Amino acid sequence: MTGRIVPLGLLLVAGIYLWATLRIELDPWSADELVNARAMPLFCGILLALFATVMLFRGLTPTETGRRYKSLAMMAACIVGFAVLIPNAGLWPALALFLAASLKLLGERRPLVLTVAPLATALAGWTLIEVGLGVYIHPGAWWS
Amino acid sequence: MWEGIAQGLGTALDPANLLWVAAGCCAGTLIGMLPGLGPITAIALMIPVSYTLDPAAGLIMMAGVYYGAVFGGSTSSILINAPGVASTVATSFDGYPMARAGEAGRALAIAAYASFAGGTIGALALLLFAGALASWATAFQSPEYTLILVLALSSIAAFAERGRVARSCVAALLGLMLGTVGTDQSAGVQRFTFGRLDLMDGISFILLAMAVFALAEAFHMLTTRERGGDYRPAASVRLRKGDARAITPTVGRNSALGFLVGILPGAGATLASFFAYDFEKRFNRNPACGIAAPEAANNAACTGSFVPLLTLGIPGSGTTAVLLGVMLSLGIQPGPRLLETDPAVFWGVIVSMYIGNLVLLALNLPLIPYISRLIQISRPVLIPFVAAFSLVGVYLTTSNVFDLYLMLGFGVAALILRSWGFPLAPLLLGFILSGMLEENLRRTFYLVDGSFSMLLHRPATLVLAIACAAIWMAPAIRWWRNRPRGEPRS
Numbered sequence: 001m002t003g004r005i006v007p008l009g010l011l012l013v014a015g016i017y018l019w020a021t022l023r024i025e026l027d028p029w030s031a032d033e034l035v036n037a038r039a040m041p042l043f044c045g046i047l048l049a050l051f052a053t054v055m056l057f058r059g060l061t062p063t064e065t066g067r068r069y070k071s072l073a074m075m076a077a078c079i080v081g082f083a084v085l086i087p088n089a090g091l092w093p094a095l096a097l098f099l100a101a102s103l104k105l106l107g108e109r110r111p112l113v114l115t116v117a118p119l120a121t122a123l124a125g126w127t128l129i130e131v132g133l134g135v136y137i138h139p140g141a142w143w144s
Numbered sequence: 145m146w147e148g149i150a151q152g153l154g155t156a157l158d159p160a161n162l163l164w165v166a167a168g169c170c171a172g173t174l175i176g177m178l179p180g181l182g183p184i185t186a187i188a189l190m191i192p193v194s195y196t197l198d199p200a201a202g203l204i205m206m207a208g209v210y211y212g213a214v215f216g217g218s219t220s221s222i223l224i225n226a227p228g229v230a231s232t233v234a235t236s237f238d239g240y241p242m243a244r245a246g247e248a249g250r251a252l253a254i255a256a257y258a259s260f261a262g263g264t265i266g267a268l269a270l271l272l273f274a275g276a277l278a279s280w281a282t283a284f285q286s287p288e289y290t291l292i293l294v295l296a297l298s299s300i301a302a303f304a305e306r307g308r309v310a311r312s313c314v315a316a317l318l319g320l321m322l323g324t325v326g327t328d329q330s331a332g333v334q335r336f337t338f339g340r341l342d343l344m345d346g347i348s349f350i351l352l353a354m355a356v357f358a359l360a361e362a363f364h365m366l367t368t369r370e371r372g373g374d375y376r377p378a379a380s381v382r383l384r385k386g387d388a389r390a391i392t393p394t395v396g397r398n399s400a401l402g403f404l405v406g407i408l409p410g411a412g413a414t415l416a417s418f419f420a421y422d423f424e425k426r427f428n429r430n431p432a433c434g435i436a437a438p439e440a441a442n443n444a445a446c447t448g449s450f451v452p453l454l455t456l457g458i459p460g461s462g463t464t465a466v467l468l469g470v471m472l473s474l475g476i477q478p479g480p481r482l483l484e485t486d487p488a489v490f491w492g493v494i495v496s497m498y499i500g501n502l503v504l505l506a507l508n509l510p511l512i513p514y515i516s517r518l519i520q521i522s523r524p525v526l527i528p529f530v531a532a533f534s535l536v537g538v539y540l541t542t543s544n545v546f547d548l549y550l551m552l553g554f555g556v557a558a559l560i561l562r563s564w565g566f567p568l569a570p571l572l573l574g575f576i577l578s579g580m581l582e583e584n585l586r587r588t589f590y591l592v593d594g595s596f597s598m599l600l601h602r603p604a605t606l607v608l609a610i611a612c613a614a615i616w617m618a619p620a621i622r623w624w625r626n627r628p629r630g631e632p633r634s
Contacts, residue, residue, distance in 0.1 A: 006560070006561075006564045010314065013318075017321055017336070020335075020336050020338075021335075024333060024334075024335050025333055025334075026331070026333065027331055027332075027333065030330075030331050033589075034589060035582075035585055035586045035589045036331065037328040037330070037331045037333050037335060039585075040320070040324060040578075040581070040582045040585070041321070041324050041335065041336075044317050044320045044321045044324070045321070047313075047317055048314065048317045048318070048321065051310055051313060051314050051317070052314070054310065055310065055314075060564055060565075061565075062563050062564050062565070063563065063564065063565035064368065064562070064563045065563075066368075067367035067368060067563060068366070068367045068368075069367060071366045071367055072363055072366055072367050072556070072559070075362075075363065075366055075527075075531065076552060076556065079531070079535065079548065079552050080549070080552070082535060082548070083545050083548040083549055083552075086539065086545055086548075087545060091536070091539060095532060095536060098528075098532060098535075099528050099529070099532055102527070102528035102531065102532075103524065103525065103528050106366070106523075106524035106527060106528065107524050108524050108525065113525065117525075121529070121532070125536065129540065133196055135540070137540075137543075138543075
């Protein structure tokens with residue numbers, strides 16, 4: 001069954017893609033043309049569906065197994081937190097918090113690494129990008 | 145041509161550009177040396193930096209990053225048996241045993257000199273061929289471009305790893321599909337945006353490159369327990385007496401081989417290094433030559449892959465696909481007209497490849513014993529920084545939080561695809577070629593206006609069409625030749 005999960009996923013992607021392709025609104029002048037805005041998506045969607053169907057029948061074996069998806073979920077949560085924090089706390093404080101949180105989650109114990117490395121990275125980023133290159137980045141809703 | 149080379153020398157030898165090529169080499173070496181991170185990741189991570197430079201300096205820096213990362217990958221292959229990329233796997237076959245035998249410094253020196261020689265021979269060949277090919281390619285029109293693009297995409301299947309042809313095709317198709325998201329350039333209609341304003345301009349190239357290579361690589365390191373061999377420090381990086389004489393012919397023949405393989409769309413440095421190792425080992429058992437052959441070939445192939453990129457504007461590999469994206473973002477349209485419109489960039493990039501090799505040799509030989517200690521950085525420290533750098537890089541270029549969510553989704557999807565054996569370079573290649581293919585296909589249809597026989601009167605079109613057909617027919621011919629035959633009757 002596991003050998004069919006990815007082909008099924010691909011078939012689903014192809015199905016949604018083809019459904020969305022047929023919903024592309026064409027201009028009257030291009031509707032009768034052979035190569036219009038739907039042509040390439042249709043071609044790609046149909047080809048993907050064909051490949052996925054063949055893979056579904058033949059089965060697919062994973063090349064890398066035994067992944068630790070719990071760590072991935074934790075890192076994904078950190079990234080979501082980072083994205084949520086940026087508009088409120090600003091890029092650099094959010095970056096320092098993201099680094100500290102992900103280092104801690106990945107098992108880093110040394111207090112110096114957990115505090116100094118994130119702060120120094122955020123400070124270096126701010127100095128290089130905002131001070132050095134003069135790029136304006138919104139400071140965040142909490143500070144403005 | 146000589147005028148162009150002089151102009152290129154002027155651009156590449158500008159003190160600021162020299163500084164950028166040196167910085168690119170250093171950054172590339174440092175990133176490429178980190179286990180798991182290769183040239184594509186190094187280039188993807190450096191894109192935000194290139195945006196702050198003028199086009200010539202940005203590209204020159206990227207050429208340095210490319211070479212630095214290839215050399216950095218060889219360093220981790222030799223010292224800890226953890227090749228950052230497939231193109232340096234062959235180096236570890238003889239390199240790591242030498243390092244284990246206490247000859248890490250010698251192995252690194254052979255790799256450095258062979259890389260330098262391979263890159264130099266490649267740069268000279270590029271210098272000779274690129275201008276001529278670009279002049280010839282100015283006669284190309286949409287039909288030829290369409291077929292070249294089809295050829296590049298077909299080559300993905302032709303050069304795919306054994307047993308992974310279908311997966312490579314699926315990855316390329318996914319890339320083509322992602323390339324269709326956004327506003328259609330010709331008709332101006334919305335496609336696959338699902339009403340979201342964030343998707344109207346399409347998916348950003350930098351977002352996809354960072355997600356598929358940098359972030360997915362961080363996720364891969366996070367979810368696996370794999371580690372390389374023990375670290376073998378290199379005290380001094382020197383050749384032994386007799387090494388130079390032994391490796392010179394090896395370097396010469398494999399550089400030529402690597403350059404030719406590098407020109408082929410879809411082949412790239414990986415195939416070149418394996419070809420070279422296999423070729424050399426047929427008649428040469430010297431481990432020094434076992435390191436020199438793949439190193440010379442992969443560096444020459446890196447240079448060779450610039451031929452289709454600079455002269456036709458078509459990337460032949462994942463790395464050059466990222467570089468094409470960088471060029472387009474910097475406002476440079478590579479292709480035959482680049483030689484006329486921006487000769488300083490065209491020749492500057494070619495000459496800077498040679499300068500980059502020189503800088504790499506000058507910097508790495510004395511510094512490698514020290515900077516190779518970076519390999520020992522633990523993964524729990526490395527992963528958050530790779531993830532943070534890629535996320536911040538994307539946010540700085542798009543200033544859109546939605547892109548970070550999109551990036552997370554693509555990163556997870558890329559990890560899943562990778563776990564099931566789907567190569568990711570064809571995905572990026574498909575994404576980059578998608579818009580070009582659609583545009584040229586449309587123009588071709590307008591041009592031929594229903595009469596395809598006119599294409600047969602164009603010799604280049606005919607040759608390209610035959611090449612495409614040959615690639616498509618090759619698996620069927622191979623199957624026919626290897627088909628099981630019945631036992632002959634006694």
